[in-house]
């Protein structure tokens with residue numbers, strides 16, 4: 019019996035029983051073929067219900083050695099390879115139809131070194147895994163806003179979150195990574211070891227190898243933070259967002275704030291006034307003393323007449339998971355696009371509000387994020403993550419449930435994004451990439467700018483044959 023697996027050049031490789039048995043013997047974790055009943059029981063399924071393609075073979079890795087073996091096998095057989103960290107890629111990069119998947123879901127270990135204020139995190143960990151362990155010491159490293167997201171994909175692609183304005187992007191807090199490169203060698207990437215690789219992985223995604231562990235810097239954030247959660251009527255967005263804009267640009271760096279628009283579901287734990295109601299949620303987190311934070315963020319509570327105010331000092335882990343119930347794995351089909359804005363003009367706000375009032379589905383979102391402080395303190399060429407000056411990003415998160423709506427929803431997302439490009443600086447955030455028929459190279463120029471050339475050269479050093487290509491794909495320089 020053989021298993022047919024797609025190769026990187028689009029052909030089929032027939033893997034014999036012997037070849038599979040040999041790989042199986044070299045792995046500690048299971049090797050799963052598509053017809054194995056275990057293939058139906060994925061510990062960490064992909065998030066986007068639009069991209070549930072089944073790999074022909076999955077190596078569920080338990081440690082770095084498994085990853086080395088799986089990478090070596092994929093390279094030697096020329097297989098099309100995908101890598102899954104937390105499975106939250108909106109573009110569907112953490113699975114591959116009929117190819118080989120390296121699934122890091124068993125690798126979720128987290129070890130805190132409180133004395134040195136460092137945390138070591140395995141490559142398959144989710145944000146909640148890290149927050150749980152670091153918060154035992156009242157510490158945190160900046161991560162994203164939905165706790166089931168993977169640390170790896172989020173931080174390799176940048177990583178915005180509730181602490182960004184004060185503490186920077188997730189990638190800015192990486193001090194070291196252990197990387198299995200295409201040649202199967204394990205490399206340490208840090209300021210003192212393979213500094214070119216270290217530069218590239220802080221923004222360049224999974225193009226350079228599989229990160230089996232990260233070391234992040236920790237900060238004394240405490241267990242309770244001041245949280246602002248204001249639900250304004252969506253029809254008031256033009257006024258609310260103008261006042262929000264005027265405030266956030268002068269707010270201290272401790273404040274990280276955003277506006278999310280959606281039709282809020284009828285969640286029994288939330289007041290009826292917002293059930294099935296289109297709302298503009300103004301969120302804010304203060305990185306500092308909670309009492310100071312409640313005082314400093316008071317203006318965010320006075321942007322209009324709210325339907326509901328849930329602002330209060332809250333446990334940090336509760337803040338980090340507050341959006342989780344809305345974004346369960348495989349519950350939504352998704353197509354996202356983003357645009358950075360050098361200025362949030364009144365016209366831009368009116369365009370945002372127009373699109374927000376005309377969303378194709380309740381959980382389709384039009385979001386505005388304020389960015390600044392520590393994110394802008396890093397130069398555009400200090401790490402490969404190049405966008406270091408735009409104070410706002412608009413993301414069009416088109417989420418829907420009915421497959422019959424695919425074409426219309428994607429068309430809406432594209433049209434909304436096209437309109438935002440009139441107000442934006444042309445740059446996109448690659449972690450918010452949705453793919454329908456776009457190429458995997460889409461958006462690279464605008465996301466990386468002058469850094470793309472150097473990224474191509476580093477790709478040529480560490481992955482000259484483009485083994486790691488199921489991602490926002492950087493081509494190796496000639």
Ligand SMILES: Cc1cc2nc3c(=O)[nH]c(=O)nc-3n(C[C@H](O)[C@H](O)[C@H](O)COP(=O)(O)OP(=O)(O)OC[C@H]3O[C@@H](n4cnc5c(N)ncnc54)[C@H](O)[C@@H]3O)c2cc1C
Nearest residue numbers: 103104105106107112141162163168170171172178224229
């Ligand atoms: C509901 C939701 C909320 C989100 N919120 C935020 C947010 O607040 N802030 C933010 O910045 N982004 C956010 N994102 C975007 C998110 O950062 C990206 O989708 C990110 O790629 C997810 O990482 P992952 O490990 O879960 O993804 P995966 O789908 O597992 O992987 C994404 C990419 O990273 C590669 N990869 C994964 N693990 C590794 C590894 N160990 N080594 C090398 N390459 C690897 C994969 O091959 C793939 O190309 C959100 C996405 C969703 C769906």
